[in-house]
Amino acid sequence: MFAAATLAILVTLALAIIRAILGPTVFDRAQAGNTTGTMAVLLLAVIGFLNGRPEFLDLAIVYGLLNLVGTIAVLKFFRYGDLGDPGEAEPPPAATREDPVERRRASQASPLLGRVSGKPGGGHPLTVVLDIASWISLAGGGFFCVVGGIGLLRMPDFYTRMHAASVTETLGAGLILLGLMLQAGFTLVAVKLAIIGMLILFTSPAATNALAKAGMARGIEPLLGPREGASSKR
Amino acid sequence: MLRTVSSVVVMFVYWVVLSGFFTPFLLAAGLASSIAVVWIVRRMGLVDPEGHPIHLAPRATLYWPWLAKEIVKSAWDVTKVILSPRLPIQPTLVRFRPSQHTEVGLVTHANSITLTPGTITIEASRDEFLVHALTTAGAEGVTGGDMDARVARFERGA
Structure with missing residues (x-):
């Protein structure tokens, strides 16, 4: 079942990479890059279970942090043309305030990177019920990841694609992490998975908001729906 | 003050979870790091209802x-x-x-x-x-x- 989840993640990765190549705007590519990053975090977590190496979870946490910083850096560069630019005078966009805290945590995490006492799967008498719940959760997570990837390709403009990506980043990632937690049982591994989930839930809206705002600031007009355009249907 | 203490506690719990080691030296090192970080952050004026909304x-x-x-x-x-x-x-x-x-x-x-x-x-x-x-x-x-x-x-x- 880990193999199935891995496969779903790889398919989503491929779809995101196609979107990154197609573009057409730099913001589409940044969005695809962000989805790729989230998928990489999930892939690290699942591969850790696949190979019985929980150390991968620490890598996933660090990668999740780097992903947020990377996305913000790319956006800042394309908005101001300089990473050292102080930006605008107005208060920072929603929730970028979270990242000093997260970065602080990252610096605490690194000294003991890759040392976990818990072991996923092995050694825990898992009930059949838990196993089935975990399997359903992993399969569902994989399904929603791929759906988000398909949406990333099908949606007509940058803003609508962001909605598709958010399916991958919330329900897709959440269910896969839940599935893994059910496998881990009450161990440190489960706590780390929860931390990864929190990390994604706190950082992904910050990155999404920064992306949408940067797109607007660079004059990317959102395609508005038939009701807005035709205005006859009310 | 209460907020500072709770920041240290949160940091320390986070350290313990990520480390997974319970030897006296590493626990002490974690506690010392947590206190040092919160001290620095307090000087930056970030331990407030916004930076640490524990309430x-x-x-x-x-x-x-x-x-x-x-x-x-x-x-x-x-x-x-x-x-x-x-x-x-x-x-x-x-x-x-x-x-x-x-x-x-x-x-x-x-x-x-x-x-x-x-x-x-x-x-x-x-x-x-x-x-x-x-x-x-x-x-x-x-x-x-x-x-x-x-x-x-x-x-x-x-």
């Missing part, structure tokens, strides 16, 4: 499950849209005035909107939120005021 924790236990339920519901809606052959989208921009008063409340509201698939906050300020919605139903959900009221209650804390 909202009791309320969060009520708000987060509701948010999770909303995320699942709207993710399912967006999934149906994506998989539908006709791709029935009506992208909409809506503006409305949020009723939160604190920065934490506003950020929570803006991020909750972004987290639920189908709606994205583009601009968030005290006076106005600009939200992009995938469907008109999603836009109506945002302006409906249910989330707004819940975040306002969440922001007031216990």
Whole structure:
């Protein structure tokens, strides 16, 4: 079942990479890059279970942090043309305030990177019920990841694609992490998975908001729906 | 002061969880690092109700499950849209005035909107939120005021 989840993640990765190549705007590519990053975090977590190496979870946490910083850096560069630019005078966009805290945590995490006492799967008498719940959760997570990837390709403009990506980043990632937690049982591994989930839930809206705002600031007009355009249907 | 202590506790628990070692030396090192970090951050003036909103924790236990339920519901809606052959989208921009008063409340509201698939906050300020919605139903959900009221209650804390 880990193999199935891995496969779903790889398919989503491929779809995101196609979107990154197609573009057409730099913001589409940044969005695809962000989805790729989230998928990489999930892939690290699942591969850790696949190979019985929980150390991968620490890598996933660090990668999740780097992903947020990377996305913000790319956006800042394309908005101001300089990473050292102080930006605008107005208060920072929603929730970028979270990242000093997260970065602080990252610096605490690194000294003991890759040392976990818990072991996923092995050694825990898992009930059949838990196993089935975990399997359903992993399969569902994989399904929603791929759906988000398909949406990333099908949606007509940058803003609508962001909605598709958010399916991958919330329900897709959440269910896969839940599935893994059910496998881990009450161990440190489960706590780390929860931390990864929190990390994604706190950082992904910050990155999404920064992306949408940067797109607007660079004059990317959102395609508005038939009701807005035709205005006859009310 | 209480907030400083709770920051240290949170940092230390985080250290222990990530380390997984319980030898006296490493626990002491973790505690020392936590205290050092909180000391520095305190000097930066960030240990305040915004930087460490621990007072909202009791309320969060009520708000987060509701948010999770909303995320699942709207993710399912967006999934149906994506998989539908006709791709029935009506992208909409809506503006409305949020009723939160604190920065934490506003950020929570803006991020909750972004987290639920189908709606994205583009601009968030005290006076106005600009939200992009995938469907008109999603836009109506945002302006409906249910989330707004819940975040306002969440922001007031216990």
